[in-house]
Amino acid sequence: MQDPAKHLSKTLKAIRKDRGWSLDAAAAATGVSKAMLGQIERGESSPTTATLWKLATGFQVSVTSLMEPLPPGAEKTLIRDAEALRHLPGDSGMAVAPLFPFEPRFGFEYMELTFHPGYKRLSEPHEVGVVEYITVISGEMEIFTDDNWQPLKTGMSIRFRGDAPHGYRNRGDEKAVVMTIIHYPTRR
Amino acid sequence: MQDPAKHLSKTLKAIRKDRGWSLDAAAAATGVSKAMLGQIERGESSPTTATLWKLATGFQVSVTSLMEPLPPGAEKTLIRDAEALRHLPGDSGMAVAPLFPFEPRFGFEYMELTFHPGYKRLSEPHEVGVVEYITVISGEMEIFTDDNWQPLKTGMSIRFRGDAPHGYRNRGDEKAVVMTIIHYPTRR
DNA sequence: ATCATTTGTATGCTATAACGCACAAGACGG
DNA sequence: CCGTCTTGTGCGTTATAGCATACAAATGAT
Numbered sequence: 001m002q003d004p005a006k007h008l009s010k011t012l013k014a015i016r017k018d019r020g021w022s023l024d025a026a027a028a029a030t031g032v033s034k035a036m037l038g039q040i041e042r043g044e045s046s047p048t049t050a051t052l053w054k055l056a057t058g059f060q061v062s063v064t065s066l067m068e069p070l071p072p073g074a075e076k077t078l079i080r081d082a083e084a085l086r087h088l089p090g091d092s093g094m095a096v097a098p099l100f101p102f103e104p105r106f107g108f109e110y111m112e113l114t115f116h117p118g119y120k121r122l123s124e125p126h127e128v129g130v131v132e133y134i135t136v137i138s139g140e141m142e143i144f145t146d147d148n149w150q151p152l153k154t155g156m157s158i159r160f161r162g163d164a165p166h167g168y169r170n171r172g173d174e175k176a177v178v179m180t181i182i183h184y185p186t187r188r
Numbered sequence: 189m190q191d192p193a194k195h196l197s198k199t200l201k202a203i204r205k206d207r208g209w210s211l212d213a214a215a216a217a218t219g220v221s222k223a224m225l226g227q228i229e230r231g232e233s234s235p236t237t238a239t240l241w242k243l244a245t246g247f248q249v250s251v252t253s254l255m256e257p258l259p260p261g262a263e264k265t266l267i268r269d270a271e272a273l274r275h276l277p278g279d280s281g282m283a284v285a286p287l288f289p290f291e292p293r294f295g296f297e298y299m300e301l302t303f304h305p306g307y308k309r310l311s312e313p314h315e316v317g318v319v320e321y322i323t324v325i326s327g328e329m330e331i332f333t334d335d336n337w338q339p340l341k342t343g344m345s346i347r348f349r350g351d352a353p354h355g356y357r358n359r360g361d362e363k364a365v366v367m368t369i370i371h372y373p374t375r376r
Numbered sequence: 377a378t379c380a381t382t383t384g385t386a387t388g389c390t391a392t393a394a395c396g397c398a399c400a401a402g403a404c405g406g
Numbered sequence: 407c408c409g410t411c412t413t414g415t416g417c418g419t420t421a422t423a424g425c426a427t428a429c430a431a432a433t434g435a436t
Contacts, residue, residue: 008237023414033395038415045393048423049196049255050234063255065373067237077333077348079340082323099345100321104250106371107295110321112343133288133298135270135367137325145265152267155300157287160265179323179367183294211384221425226384233423236393 007069009043015059016041030058082112093119108183113168115141115176120169129185130162139176142169195257197231203247204229218246270300281307296371301356303329303364308357317373318350327364330357 016026016037023034030037031054032047039045040055047055056063078100086097095114102109122144134143135157142149144167145160152158160166162182170176204214204225211222218225219242220235227233228243235243244251266288274285283302290297310332322331323345330337332355333348340346348354350370358364 022412024412035396035415035417036394039393042415046236046238048234048236048393049240051394052237052240052255064252067240067251067255077338077346079338080345080347082343082345099323100347105373106319110345110369112323131294135287135300137367150265150267155270157268157270157298158265159268159288179325181298181369185293210382212382223385223387223426224424226386227423230385236423239424 006043008047008066009041011066012037012055012059013041015061019059026058030054032058086112086114094121102182102184107185108181110179110181112137113178113180115139115168115170115178117170117173117175120167122165122167125164125166126162126182128163131159131183131185132162132166133157133159133181133183135179137177137179139170139174140172141176141178142171143167144169194231196235196254197229199254200225200243200247201229203249207247214246218242220246274300274302282309290370290372295373296369298367298369300325301366301368303327303356303358303366305358305361305363308355310353310355313352313354314350314370315372316351319347319371320350320354321345321347321369321371323367325365325367327358327362328360329364329366330359331355332357 016023021029023037026032026037027034032051036045036047036051040047052063052066056066080097080099082097082099085099086095088095093116095116097112097114098109099112100106100110134152136152136154138154140151140153142151143158143160144150145158145164149169150158204211209217211225214220214225215222220239224233224235224239228235240251240254244254268285268287270285270287273287274283276283281304283304285300285302286297287300288294288298322340324340324342326342328339328341330339331346331348332338333346333352337357338346
């Protein structure tokens with residue numbers, strides 16, 4: 001997040017110009033007076049949430065896009081090798097390769113997990129609203145969710161609530177490798 | 189989006205109560221007077237973007253979470269089998285299995301791509317702010333980004349801008365399978 | 377019980393968001 | 407050159423966001 005006022009004024013004007021709208025046209029579309037629109041664009045006024053709402057709906061954009069400067073820049077290409085990142089935390093039986101850690105602007109983390117034969121773990125519910133994605137890359141495993149164990153073969157994916165009791169286990173005799181996305185709602 | 193006023197008042201109070209803060213404590217943390225805080229929580233006042241900013245930073249949450257009602261709930265567990273979903277669009281040489289299509293509240297789509305030997309494709313830049321993640325599940329391939337071809341072996345991942353010219357090719361003699369996440373910025 | 381402390385709400389006041397209208401600068405055609 | 411239209415900005419008024427303070431109800435301690 002940054003200073004919102006400057007961002008708001010700039011993007012608002014940019015959007016309007018992009019559509020070729022005059023202040024009058026924008027006023028008609030949003031229900032906000034053109035005088036106020038001009039002041040906001042010039043940074044002389046900081047609108048209330050009510051008018052912010054009118055602006056967003058009138059322009060058909062999200063409130064977020066008006067408030068949060070989206071690309072915090074520095075969008076560099078990143079390359080990760082799971083082989084190099086993989087490590088065994090504490091108890092083991094499982095290895096984790098944190099490919100792309102959580103970043104607020106994306107809202108999720110992305111990693112590779114390896115479950116060795118016999119591994120089993122029941123996880124406490126996370127923060128409310130968390131959603132987990134799992135794709136089985138090799139081997140087979142089972143996910144506990146909605147009160148039963150769900151078998152997943154290679155190539156299968158599952159999406160389930162992370163804020164409910166859930167678990168992972170590998171009852172096969174070869175290791176299971178999965179890709180995991182954990183999406184957090186509230187921090188976005 | 190919904191009526192923001194009610195959402196704001198409710199969530200603001202919920203967050204404050206969740207932390208066990210009094211109006212005084214919240215006022216100290218945010219820099220907004222407790223009288224105003226009370227009015228906002230009661231829906232009697234619609235704050236300006238400036239104070240909305242103070243609230244978000246003081247409570248250490250995103251502006252978005254205060255403005256946009258997040259998950260409409262009903263988070264059912266979903267299971268996808270790439271084998272069943274996989275299909276070849278048009279020209280072919282590539283197969284796509286759309287595991288989890290785009291949903292606004294998550295902000296990304298998630299799919300499996302298969303590139304057959306000899307496949308090559310240069311992609312036009314997408315919408316600005318788009319970021320792509322690719323993990324090579326099997327085989328090897330190359331990604332064109334930042335003006336050169338980046339080789340990726342099995343197990344390697346890359347993250348790059350989708351709003352710049354980029355491409356995919358498979359110069360090996362076995363097919364390459366990758367998992368792809370395409371993240372869209374604040375699209376509505 | 378009584379007093380002190382902490383809670384949220386109500387009050388009066390100032391700053392400013394928001395409106396409608398009027399105005400000045402440029403564009404275009406006559 | 408002169409109307410006429412469109413653009414954005416300036417002005418005066420009203421509505422309300424925002425603050426500081428005072429107040430009433432609840433909580434707690436002795």
